Amino acid sequence: MKLGICGLGTVASGAINVLKRNAESISGRAGCPIEVIQVGSRRLKDNCDLTGIDFTTDLFEVVSNPDVDVVIELIGGYELAKELVLKAIDNGKHVVTANKALIAVHGNEIFAAAAEKNVTVAYEAAVAGGIPIIKALREGMAANKINWLAGIINGTGNFILTEMKDKGREFADVLKEAQALGYAEADPTFDVEGIDAAHKLTIMASAAFGVPLKFDAAYTEGISELSTEDVVYAEELGYRIKHLGITRLHENGIELRVHPTLVPEQQLLAKVDGVMNSVLVDGDAVGQTLYYGAGAGSEATASAVIADVVDIARAITVGAGVLVPYLGFSSDKMTDLPVLPMDEVVSAYYLRILANDNPGVLAKVASILSDKGINIESVMQKESELNEGMIPMIMLTHEVKEAHINAAIAEIEALTEIEGKVVRIRAEHFSA
Numbered sequence: 001m002k003l004g005i006c007g008l009g010t011v012a013s014g015a016i017n018v019l020k021r022n023a024e025s026i027s028g029r030a031g032c033p034i035e036v037i038q039v040g041s042r043r044l045k046d047n048c049d050l051t052g053i054d055f056t057t058d059l060f061e062v063v064s065n066p067d068v069d070v071v072i073e074l075i076g077g078y079e080l081a082k083e084l085v086l087k088a089i090d091n092g093k094h095v096v097t098a099n100k101a102l103i104a105v106h107g108n109e110i111f112a113a114a115a116e117k118n119v120t121v122a123y124e125a126a127v128a129g130g131i132p133i134i135k136a137l138r139e140g141m142a143a144n145k146i147n148w149l150a151g152i153i154n155g156t157g158n159f160i161l162t163e164m165k166d167k168g169r170e171f172a173d174v175l176k177e178a179q180a181l182g183y184a185e186a187d188p189t190f191d192v193e194g195i196d197a198a199h200k201l202t203i204m205a206s207a208a209f210g211v212p213l214k215f216d217a218a219y220t221e222g223i224s225e226l227s228t229e230d231v232v233y234a235e236e237l238g239y240r241i242k243h244l245g246i247t248r249l250h251e252n253g254i255e256l257r258v259h260p261t262l263v264p265e266q267q268l269l270a271k272v273d274g275v276m277n278s279v280l281v282d283g284d285a286v287g288q289t290l291y292y293g294a295g296a297g298s299e300a301t302a303s304a305v306i307a308d309v310v311d312i313a314r315a316i317t318v319g320a321g322v323l324v325p326y327l328g329f330s331s332d333k334m335t336d337l338p339v340l341p342m343d344e345v346v347s348a349y350y351l352r353i354l355a356n357d358n359p360g361v362l363a364k365v366a367s368i369l370s371d372k373g374i375n376i377e378s379v380m381q382k383e384s385e386l387n388e389g390m391i392p393m394i395m396l397t398h399e400v401k402e403a404h405i406n407a408a409i410a411e412i413e414a415l416t417e418i419e420g421k422v423v424r425i426r427a428e429h430f431s432a
């Protein structure tokens with residue numbers, strides 16, 4: 001099977017190097033030899049030997065090369081990638097991509113085009129890097145009604161949070177290192193503002209529930225506004241703050257949300273550090289299963305790219321065409337459920353309220369919360385040198401509808417004893 005690669009960057013160089021190093025075992029598993037015959041990119045790359053491989057700067061040459069069976073799209077971004085992939089499909093080629101932005105935003109159209117041409121579009125590397133989570137959701141979990149899933153699905157962001165917490169490093173400094181290590185997106189605001197995670201969550205939700213891809217409806221909150229103060233207070237309460245993507249199935253719609261989240265420190269997700277990703281999936285038959293591994297990086301991501309190539313080779317070898325439907329469900333069995341508004345979401349909340357040091361403030365805040373039926377799990381009041389005469393009040397609530405906590409926060413902010421905005425971070429108590 002002959003491969004053509006578009007984009008010779010972090011992931012592509014990893015794929016070429018792993019394909020060469022493990023050529024024999026990969027061919028043995030695939031049932032045929034696998035060979036990269038052409039690479040298209042702006043320039044060559046030092047750590048990657050292209051001996052025997054044709055190099056071009058014209059990416060369209062690759063997708064139209066009559067000798068290429070599978071196009072591997074590794075340039076990233078939306079428009080050009082879409083054009084290349086649709087062209088490759090039109091030329092009857094299978095496609096493997098690591099591009100979650102492309103699949104989350106244009107996947108419905110791309111899958112329809114691929115179905116028309118009876119070719120495969122595989123995207124394991126797009127979600128949680130090297131973790132075989134698409135395989136798990138579409139195949140391993142096929143018996144289950146999936147109820148919800150939650151995950152740490154951006155390596156760059158988790159690396160930044162971990163380094164800041166453990167070593168007290170500066171945000172900008174750690175981000176630079178993540179870029180040097182090849183973890184970050186071309187535009188790293190995608191990583192820190194949760195856009196990349198929302199792309200991945202959108203894809204997982206569709207594969208879990210059999211709904212069309214609905215990236216535009218995803219709720220996204222990043223980590224750039226997160227303060228060290230809240231990280232420390234959360235720890236005192238026995239929690240870690242993680243940037244989670246959460247999707248949950250309801251009868252009338254799905255939740256689709258990415259935001260910083262307090263997770264109890266004893267839970268496994270709370271212990272996922274550095275560039276590692278992890279996804280916790282709740283199925284009605286199997287219960288909860290947890291997947292863990294490198295969410296970004298050259299060879300870790302290449303591992304998933306090559307697994308897709310092997311899947312395609314196997315399908316061709318046995319003459320089976322497309323083995324697994326794109327989103328795990330046959331297209332006539334998809335349900336067009338809406339994404340529910342955030343107001344409907346039920347969660348526990350961490351609140352940090354800056355109050356002046358007068359007796360009775362706590363009672364006023366407590367009565368606003370109780371009027372809205374919001375129960376308080378714990379309260380801490382902190383002496384703080386940062387804010388003279390003002391005392392941060394940290395609260396953890398029980399579960400409540402987001403609409404109710406928002407209404408309570410508005411009333412609390414309106415109290416004269418309260419300064420500024422109330423900091424609000426959602427908290428989730430998973431059982432694993």
Ligand SMILES: NC(=O)c1ccc[n+]([C@@H]2O[C@H](COP(=O)([O-])OP(=O)(O)OC[C@H]3O[C@@H](n4cnc5c(N)ncnc54)[C@H](O)[C@@H]3O)[C@@H](O)[C@H]2O)c1
Nearest residue numbers: 007008009010011041042074075076098099182296297301
């Ligand atoms: N780096 C990771 O850890 C990782 C993990 C999972 C998924 N991904 C995804 O994989 C894809 C590739 O990521 P990467 O980190 O390898 O990116 P990269 O920036 O290292 O590589 C992209 C390559 O494509 C080339 N390219 C882009 N536009 C081009 C054009 N118009 N003409 C010619 N060449 C062009 C660039 O020169 C570069 O060499 C992205 O979609 C990314 O989101 C990356």
Ligand SMILES: N[C@@H](CCO)C(=O)O
Nearest residue numbers: 154155156184185296
């Ligand atoms: N920029 C992404 C790459 C893997 O998709 C991340 O850091 O998770």
Ligand code: NA
Nearest residue numbers: 124127129131
């Ligand atoms: Na993956």
